[in-house]
Amino acid sequence: MNKNWPLWEIFVRSKNGLEHRHFGSLHAADAEMALENARDVYTRRSEGVSIWVVESKYITASNPEHNGELFEPAQDKVYRHPTFYDLPDDVKHM
Amino acid sequence: MKNESENNSSLSLEEIFEQRIANDEKIEPKDWMPEKYRKTHIRQISQHAHSEIVGMLPEGNWITRAPSLRRKVALLAKVQDEAGHGLYLYSACETLGVSREELYEQLHSGKAKYSSIFNYPTITWADMGAIGWLVDGAAIINQVPLCNTSYGPYARAMVRVCKEESFHQRQGFEIMLTLCKGTEVQKQMAQDALNRWWWPALMMLGPTDDVSVHTEQSMKWKLKRKTNDELRQQFIDQTVPQADILGLTIPDPDLKWNEKTGHYDFGEINWDEFWQVVKGHGPCNKERMDARVGAWERGTWVRDAAMAYAEKQQNRKENAAKAV
Numbered sequence: 448m449n450k451n452w453p454l455w456e457i458f459v460r461s462k463n464g465l466e467h468r469h470f471g472s473l474h475a476a477d478a479e480m481a482l483e484n485a486r487d488v489y490t491r492r493s494e495g496v497s498i499w500v501v502e503s504k505y506i507t508a509s510n511p512e513h514n515g516e517l518f519e520p521a522q523d524k525v526y527r528h529p530t531f532y533d534l535p536d537d538v539k540h541m
Numbered sequence: 542m543k544n545e546s547e548n549n550s551s552l553s554l555e556e557i558f559e560q561r562i563a564n565d566e567k568i569e570p571k572d573w574m575p576e577k578y579r580k581t582h583i584r585q586i587s588q589h590a591h592s593e594i595v596g597m598l599p600e601g602n603w604i605t606r607a608p609s610l611r612r613k614v615a616l617l618a619k620v621q622d623e624a625g626h627g628l629y630l631y632s633a634c635e636t637l638g639v640s641r642e643e644l645y646e647q648l649h650s651g652k653a654k655y656s657s658i659f660n661y662p663t664i665t666w667a668d669m670g671a672i673g674w675l676v677d678g679a680a681i682i683n684q685v686p687l688c689n690t691s692y693g694p695y696a697r698a699m700v701r702v703c704k705e706e707s708f709h710q711r712q713g714f715e716i717m718l719t720l721c722k723g724t725e726v727q728k729q730m731a732q733d734a735l736n737r738w739w740w741p742a743l744m745m746l747g748p749t750d751d752v753s754v755h756t757e758q759s760m761k762w763k764l765k766r767k768t769n770d771e772l773r774q775q776f777i778d779q780t781v782p783q784a785d786i787l788g789l790t791i792p793d794p795d796l797k798w799n800e801k802t803g804h805y806d807f808g809e810i811n812w813d814e815f816w817q818v819v820k821g822h823g824p825c826n827k828e829r830m831d832a833r834v835g836a837w838e839r840g841t842w843v844r845d846a847a848m849a850y851a852e853k854q855q856n857r858k859e860n861a862a863k864a865v
């Protein structure tokens with residue numbers, strides 16, 4: 448037969464109050480097995496309280512070659528930052 | 542930022558790439574990289590992964606015969622960690638566009654290398670102590686600088702690995718310490734293990750700088766921060782006082798403290814032996830590969846069954862959805 452187990456991306460929440468963070472990937476036959484393997488591979492020392500698994504093929508990633516057009520427009524929009532606005536020193540709590 | 546890229550326009554892609562690494566920027570999987578960078582990293586990361594996986598075998602040998610439940614759970618946890626290290630590293634390697642199957646195939650066909658130290662036999666319980674103390678000790682010295690290497694996924698895997706290694710070395714040293722405080726026969730057993738593992742552990746840090754081929758390029762890419770000889774000296778300097786605490790003798794008549802250099806001088810390493818083992822003629826090369834390939838082959842039906850089951854479940858779900 449020889450069908451290889453697909454690749455899964457693993458996201459772990461270290462503790463409640465924190466977001467899930469990408470930890471790495473692993474191979475598993477299905478989502479359930481991916482969860483079990485993720486438990487063994489990435490949380491052997493209580494590194495997590497919650498795990499998400501996503502089959503890698505479902506992730507669409509931006510291409511670093513397009514970083515210019517994607518991210519550079521933000522650089523000249525300094526008016527999005529609070530420091531852009533000049534206020535007198537005696538204005539407090541702002 | 543914009544200005545910077547304008548200034549860079551006269552530089553080649555490769556020059557910009559090298560500049561990013563020199564500035565301590567990380568390279569991530571989808572970034573442009575020179576083919577040589579990709580190939581070198583696939584080779585080094587996969588070699589590292591294979592070493593973690595094959596490295597389970599010599600210690601797995603003693604799990605069922607550990608002398609107490611405490612030692613057994615510790616050894617089991619250590620070996621499980623090594624499996625984890627292998628998996629972190631394989632997954633980092635796969636981000637470079639090579640598949641797990643290709644990597645396994647390279648290991649199983651003998652095309653890829655793994656650390657030659659794992660081709661030595663583990664004949665007594667004291668070997669579990671010596672391996673944790675010396676082999677994991679040397680591995681830590683090799684690995685800590687890699688936490689800052691230039692390839693992001695490799696660096697992140699190494700951070701996780703390094704956090705886990707320290708327990709490995711401590712449990713090994715504790716085994717040695719217990720034997721050394723035991724009966725005369727037990728202490729002899731510890732000394733014998735040190736005698737057998739000392740030189741292979743020194744070899745583990747790689748060929749001497751004058752014959753090591755990859756050093757210069759590897760330094761530039763931060764795959765290496767110190768040369769093999771520097772790492773070896775560091776290992777010796779920190780291990781000799783530990784042997785003193787155990788009351789054991791390092792099997793090197795030329796070993797002595799050098800007041801002038803502030804380091805230990807040490808004797809000639811038998812590099813012929815090292816190359817023999819690398820070329821496949823160590824005491825256990827064949828045994829290790831047979832065990833590894835055998836496990837993979839005997840596991841085929843399990844992997845296939847898991848896939849068949851996953852497909853069946855998937856089909857059921859789809860049919861149930863259609864029925865609604």
Ligand SMILES: [Fe+2]
Binds near residue numbers: 706
């Ligand atoms: Fe390891």
Ligand SMILES: [Fe+2]
Binds near residue numbers: 593680684
């Ligand atoms: Fe390692």
Ligand SMILES: [Fe+2]
Binds near residue numbers: 709
């Ligand atoms: Fe280890």
